[in-house]
Amino acid sequence: MNYFEKDLTTLHDDLVAKRISVTDLVKATFDNISATDPELNAFLTLNQDAALKKAAEMDEKGVDADNILAGIPLAIKDNIVTNGLTTTAASKMLENFVPVYDATVVKQLNEQGVINVGKTNMDEFAMGGSTENSAFKTTKNAWDYTRVPGGSSGGSAAAVASGEVIAALGSDTGGSIRQPSSFNGIVGMKPTYGRISRWGLIAFASSLDEIGPMTRTVKDNAILLSAVAGHDDHDMTTSTKEVPDFAAELNDQTSVKGMKIGLPKEYLGEGVDQDVKDAILAAADKYRELGATVDEVSLPHNKYGVAAYYIIASSEASSNLQRFDGIRYGHRSKDVKNLEDVYVNSRTEGFGDEVKRRIMLGTFSLSAGFYDAYFKKAAQVRTLIINDFQAVLKDHDFIMGPVAPTPAFKIGDEISDPMTMYMNDVLTIPVNLAGLPGMSIPAGFAKGMPVGMQLIGRPFDESTLYKAGYVFEQATDFHKQTPKQGGNN
Amino acid sequence: MASRIDQEQVQHVASLAKLSLNDDQLKYFTTQLDEIIGLFETLNEVDTEGIEPTSSVTDQINVMREDVADNWGQSKALLKNAPDAEKGYIKVPTIIDESED
Numbered sequence: 001m002n003y004f005e006k007d008l009t010t011l012h013d014d015l016v017a018k019r020i021s022v023t024d025l026v027k028a029t030f031d032n033i034s035a036t037d038p039e040l041n042a043f044l045t046l047n048q049d050a051a052l053k054k055a056a057e058m059d060e061k062g063v064d065a066d067n068i069l070a071g072i073p074l075a076i077k078d079n080i081v082t083n084g085l086t087t088t089a090a091s092k093m094l095e096n097f098v099p100v101y102d103a104t105v106v107k108q109l110n111e112q113g114v115i116n117v118g119k120t121n122m123d124e125f126a127m128g129g130s131t132e133n134s135a136f137k138t139t140k141n142a143w144d145y146t147r148v149p150g151g152s153s154g155g156s157a158a159a160v161a162s163g164e165v166i167a168a169l170g171s172d173t174g175g176s177i178r179q180p181s182s183f184n185g186i187v188g189m190k191p192t193y194g195r196i197s198r199w200g201l202i203a204f205a206s207s208l209d210e211i212g213p214m215t216r217t218v219k220d221n222a223i224l225l226s227a228v229a230g231h232d233d234h235d236m237t238t239s240t241k242e243v244p245d246f247a248a249e250l251n252d253q254t255s256v257k258g259m260k261i262g263l264p265k266e267y268l269g270e271g272v273d274q275d276v277k278d279a280i281l282a283a284a285d286k287y288r289e290l291g292a293t294v295d296e297v298s299l300p301h302n303k304y305g306v307a308a309y310y311i312i313a314s315s316e317a318s319s320n321l322q323r324f325d326g327i328r329y330g331h332r333s334k335d336v337k338n339l340e341d342v343y344v345n346s347r348t349e350g351f352g353d354e355v356k357r358r359i360m361l362g363t364f365s366l367s368a369g370f371y372d373a374y375f376k377k378a379a380q381v382r383t384l385i386i387n388d389f390q391a392v393l394k395d396h397d398f399i400m401g402p403v404a405p406t407p408a409f410k411i412g413d414e415i416s417d418p419m420t421m422y423m424n425d426v427l428t429i430p431v432n433l434a435g436l437p438g439m440s441i442p443a444g445f446a447k448g449m450p451v452g453m454q455l456i457g458r459p460f461d462e463s464t465l466y467k468a469g470y471v472f473e474q475a476t477d478f479h480k481q482t483p484k485q486g487g488n489n
Numbered sequence: 490m491a492s493r494i495d496q497e498q499v500q501h502v503a504s505l506a507k508l509s510l511n512d513d514q515l516k517y518f519t520t521q522l523d524e525i526i527g528l529f530e531t532l533n534e535v536d537t538e539g540i541e542p543t544s545s546v547t548d549q550i551n552v553m554r555e556d557v558a559d560n561w562g563q564s565k566a567l568l569k570n571a572p573d574a575e576k577g578y579i580k581v582p583t584i585i586d587e588s589e590d
Binding site: 096097098100101193194207233236237238239240241301304306307308310311318325326327328329330331332336337338339341342343344345347348351356357359360361363364365367374376377378379380381382383384386418419422433434435459460 | 494498499502503505506507508509518521522524525526528529531532533534535537540541542543544545546547548549552554563566567569570571572573579581582583584585
């Protein structure tokens with residue numbers, strides 16, 4: 001199946017008109033995966049038998065013409081639990097963990113007839129920005145196999161960008177959907193905090209984590225968000241706000257005429273590659289051409305986002321990851337003499353270095369005598385970052401800027417230097433701290449590698465981002481360019 | 490520059506987090522954590538006098554539900570993920586260390 005020539009709408013038409021059966025579509029998807037994945041390494045676990053079984057059942061009863069996702073094969077990040085299918089969060093701690101329930105998003109997709117083809121690679125427990133922190137394998141960038149796919153949803157991004165699958169779910173705590181989407185030239189949405197249930201998402205930092213769709217087009221992304229959004233009794237932080245049919249608003253009439261766009265000067269500052277700046281400035285001109293106004297704005301506390309984030313996210317992680325104690329599930333060390341050994345040796349053997357680093361940073365930030373200086377201070381700075389966004393979004397429809405300061409870097413280049421790696425998140429992190437929706441869409445190339453543009457909106461206004469993204473996409477052809485098989489461009 | 494965290498403190502933090510570090514790791518993590526805590530300290534430049542801390546950005550406040558017990562009937566399935574189980578219970582090693590008298 002050549003997914004580069006399809007979108008969800010045309011695939012659905014093909015399935016309903018029986019130009020292709022669900023079984024053939026699923027088989028073709030696994031053919032894509034077996035051709036590409038031995039080198040790309042996007043997947044950790046394949047769900048072939050169950051997927052083919054479900055496909056046969058759907059062919060038997062016929063594809064629901066009113067349900068655009070019926071029979072569509074999709075990939076799921078491996079920190080989202082799937083009933084009966086190994087879910088590891090790319091950690092040795094959960095190497096043999098088989099969930100006994102589906103995450104709410106998985107349940108929703110299943111009910112709509114989506115076929116889960118497998119679980120994608122990621123940084124262990126979603127901690128990292130290159131997928132090199134996976135305990136199992138290193139995923140490559142779909143455009144250049146010597147470069148990282150970004151992270152932590154690197155497997156999902158590479159699987160979509162390489163055309164293995166048409167769409168995937170990722171999760172984003174500090175940029176983990178948007179940055180790999182930018183690095184691989186696809187569309188990635190981190191919705192508003194509370195838009196999608198986190199029930200069944202293996203918790204990293206609960207006040208920041210959000211699930212979101214990763215696709216090749218804006219419209220496909222909008223379709224998928226409507227399918228997985230909404231209130232869930234199992235996640236008390238999900239909003240009761242109505243979920244719009246986002247895709248229904250994307251058509252020939254969609255326009256950005258009269259919209260006011262803010263371009264923060266801090267997003268084009270020091271450390272941002274010239275090629276990336278050029279792409280974003282060209283995109284700003286494109287929006288002006290399309291009838292919007294773009295003016296310079298300021299988010300003065302943006303530069304403190306990384307420090308505040310690594311205190312808050314690490315603190316929440318140190319608490320969330322206490323559950324991995326070697327008792328009820330997960331890795332248990334064989335080298336134990338007493339209960340303390342079970343805890344300490346299981347955790348020491350089961351967690352990788354980045355996870356240990358964050359657990360220790362969090363434990364430190366929350367410990368007696370340091371709490372006010374670190375955790376409380378970071379939570380106060382978080383308020384100032386939220387206020388900055390509110391001030392700009394009061395009289396701007398959305399904010400635009402780069403997703404990441406650079407295009408994808410080489411595998412191995414930054415993994416030994418956590419500080420450099422952390423600074424890559426400087427433009428995505430503030431959006432999580434404020435709980436706002438943020439989307440990455442293809443906006444150009446830098447020496448052959450994709451550059452993503454980030455659109456940031458008001459709370460629960462994904463709609464404006466999709467419209468603005470759709471209009472930009474229709475006016476440009478960046479999203480139509482595809483990586484050559486083998487990742488050499 | 491004075492160090493912000495020393496090996497003794499890192500060892501203490503590791504023990505609170507139920508992690509064990511060998512000598513090489515202790516050195517490696519101490520250097521890295523010191524550098525990252527240096528980054529944390531840039532927050533001291535920000536005047537936060539009188540600013541309320543934010544701990545969550547949800548639009549939901551005090552969501553209540555009925556307190557009803559719900560038996561999922563999944564204990565067998567759940568025990569399959571336990572590293573060691575017997576007769577419907579999770580099994581753990583002897584809690585009292587018998588190697589030392």
